[in-house]
Amino acid sequence: MPADTPVHRLPAHCKVAATGLFVLAAASAPREALWVYALDGAMLIALAAVARVPPLTLLRRLTVEIPFLAFVVLLPFAASGPRVAVLGLPVSRLGALAALAIACKATIGLLATSVLAATTPLPDIVEGLERLRVPRVFTAVAAFTVRYAEVLAGDFRRMRVARLCRGGDARWLWQARDVAVTAAALLVRSYERGERVYLAMVSRGFTGLAPVGLPERPAGAAAWAAALVLPAAAGAATLAAWGWPA
16 A cells, blocks of 8 residues: 655655756756765655655665666776876776766666655656646657556566476576567567557547546645755755855
8 A cells, every 4th residue: 555645645746847856956966066965865865764665665776777887987997187096096086076976966866766756656657747748749658658568567477487388497698599589579569569559549539649638636836835845955055066156
């Protein structure tokens, strides 16, 4: 059963707008202002605690950026500029600072979207984007993706079970052919299903955009004020880090 917290009760479009503004404010901070990243991260952790988001959920979603961080680690060794010795290795000071800033910004962005996803169902996020006047073609594609992602995941699970029943347990690199064949078959099935669904929708009057028919439920000033507290604080910290106002 979903938790019932003040964060969960906020309108979806308020949370979507607040998340976008918060990430934008964090990404605009200068790379030298590490205190801004620490403050933004602390605010997100406090928000996750208020929303009762399990820490393990956030940690699992943060694993998505591990491959990305593996490339960022190479930046201090590849960048030019003054170098300092770290554990006996020459490291570019500017490169290390840039790598740390990139990692912090990526982590903050992933944490913010993880809190949004943990407190807002995906259909509500799509509805929130529509209320924020995002072009309908983008929200229609997002809505179809949300609807059919589980269908494709189910297809993949069934194909994997069938492959295992035939002895195709791909655990080693030289067995990657089995995985490639499964992926290719899933791609063909997905394309064929998409064609069938599209023809069925066209025969029922589909014109390229899914009908919405959202009831008018504008968010009140209190909801917007509550949602924009964190983005305003993050924006103020970023402006202070840039020395504005002087």
